[in-house]
Amino acid sequence: MKRVIQAAYIHIPFCTHICHYCDFNKVFLHQQPVDAYIEALIIEMERTFERFPTSQLQTVFIGGGTPTSLTAKQLDRLLSAIHRTVPLASNVEFTVEANPDGVSDEQLYVLKQWGVNRLSFGVQTFDNELLRHIGRTHTKETAIETIERANELGFHNINIDLMYGLPTQTIDQLKETLHITFSLPIQHVSAYSLIIEPKTVFYNLMKKQALRLPSQEEEAQMYEIIMEQMEQRGYKQYELSNYAQNGFNSRHNMTYWNNEYYYGFGAGAHSYMNGVRYVNAGPIKKYIQLIERGQFPYINTHVVSKEEQMEEHMFLGLRKSEGVNKDEFFRRYGKTVHDVFDEAVALQKRNGLLEETEEAIVLTHRGKLLGNEVFQSFLGVSS
Numbered sequence: 001m002k003r004v005i006q007a008a009y010i011h012i013p014f015c016t017h018i019c020h021y022c023d024f025n026k027v028f029l030h031q032q033p034v035d036a037y038i039e040a041l042i043i044e045m046e047r048t049f050e051r052f053p054t055s056q057l058q059t060v061f062i063g064g065g066t067p068t069s070l071t072a073k074q075l076d077r078l079l080s081a082i083h084r085t086v087p088l089a090s091n092v093e094f095t096v097e098a099n100p101d102g103v104s105d106e107q108l109y110v111l112k113q114w115g116v117n118r119l120s121f122g123v124q125t126f127d128n129e130l131l132r133h134i135g136r137t138h139t140k141e142t143a144i145e146t147i148e149r150a151n152e153l154g155f156h157n158i159n160i161d162l163m164y165g166l167p168t169q170t171i172d173q174l175k176e177t178l179h180i181t182f183s184l185p186i187q188h189v190s191a192y193s194l195i196i197e198p199k200t201v202f203y204n205l206m207k208k209q210a211l212r213l214p215s216q217e218e219e220a221q222m223y224e225i226i227m228e229q230m231e232q233r234g235y236k237q238y239e240l241s242n243y244a245q246n247g248f249n250s251r252h253n254m255t256y257w258n259n260e261y262y263y264g265f266g267a268g269a270h271s272y273m274n275g276v277r278y279v280n281a282g283p284i285k286k287y288i289q290l291i292e293r294g295q296f297p298y299i300n301t302h303v304v305s306k307e308e309q310m311e312e313h314m315f316l317g318l319r320k321s322e323g324v325n326k327d328e329f330f331r332r333y334g335k336t337v338h339d340v341f342d343e344a345v346a347l348q349k350r351n352g353l354l355e356e357t358e359e360a361i362v363l364t365h366r367g368k369l370l371g372n373e374v375f376q377s378f379l380g381v382s383s
């Protein structure tokens with residue numbers, strides 16, 4: 001059965017400040033060739049849709065970086081080009097990541113006008129001291145004001161990103177952030193633990209032993225508190241780090257966890273099309289150059305073997321609360337999960353990290369806390 005491509009990610013790599021924990025592909029906005037970048041993005045989209053056509057997109061996600069570091073006019077240019085270049089489903093999920101303190105009414109009007117119907121704010125925490133610590137420039141007050149304003153302007157599908165396990169973060173600070181979250185018009189929450197990545201301010205501080213991180217036990221306790229309180233307040237956990245009110249699961253993110261194909265546009269973006277993974281050039285100038293030369297901006301392509309697809313299917317699918325559907329696995333690969341991963345499944349069931357129902361294989365509660373251990377056991381075993 002031919003799989004279609006129905007999701008697109010578009011990367012805006014500019015930020016008005018650089019956070020202490022961030023290793024995303026981004027640069028400081030000042031003096032960057034933003035307009036040239038947008039033109040390159042539009043050309044990349046046109047070229048790609050010509051070579052890899054789609055009947056229509058079900059989801060579009062503009063992320064970053066900080067997409068709202070673009071002016072209203074630049075956003076208008078980009079969004080109108082998207083509409084011109086590719087058909088969108090009538091019920092498309094169209095997300096833009098937005099800065100919790102920098103987004104203007106004018107920008108929000110432009111987004112609304114072009115059918116953006118989901119906003120994602122990188123709030124991280126509602127604690128001002130912690131925000132300063134992690135290098136964010138917004139405050140609890142500006143984040144609250146922005147979310148309420150977006151809601152008043154008609155955005156009724158709002159996600160916030162939260163982080164836990166932050167340096168010096170206490171359980172009480174986390175609980176206060178959750179308390180504020182539940183008082184706001186927020187339909188979806190992504191809550192990730194801090195991971196210290198190389199080449200970040202935090203990494204250097206950690207090497208100098210100047211970073212006071214919560215213990216592993218405290219971090220696990222924070223995760224438990226998040227899961228428990230989200231459940232109590234009507235946000236269903238549908239993936240390890242994602243919670244949504246009824247009807248607000250992110251369809252775009254489900255594309256990744258269902259191991260489906262997607263377009264990726266922009267500097268450093270990844271795509272997965274017709275069995276091949278592509279990686280775009282990361283540096284902005286290089287990306288623009290490749291496009292201007294009439295080429296695709298790929299610096300790496302990888303044909304995904306059937307074995308790799310099955311492994312990815314397991315460790316992505318197990319992230320979902322519904323787990324890996326056994327019939328779907330068989331439909332896609334012509335083999336059962338047990339044909340391929342019998343030992344790994346049996347081992348993790350014995351360890352109490354996986355359980356099996358008639359339809360699916362899912363992580364247990366303990367398995368959610370030790371997800372990486374489970375995912376590892378599915379790597380390199382299918383060949």
Ligand code: SF4
Pocket residue numbers: 014015017018019022023024026064065066122
């Ligand atoms: S976390 Fe977001 S806003 Fe901060 S530097 Fe990274 S991409 Fe930019």
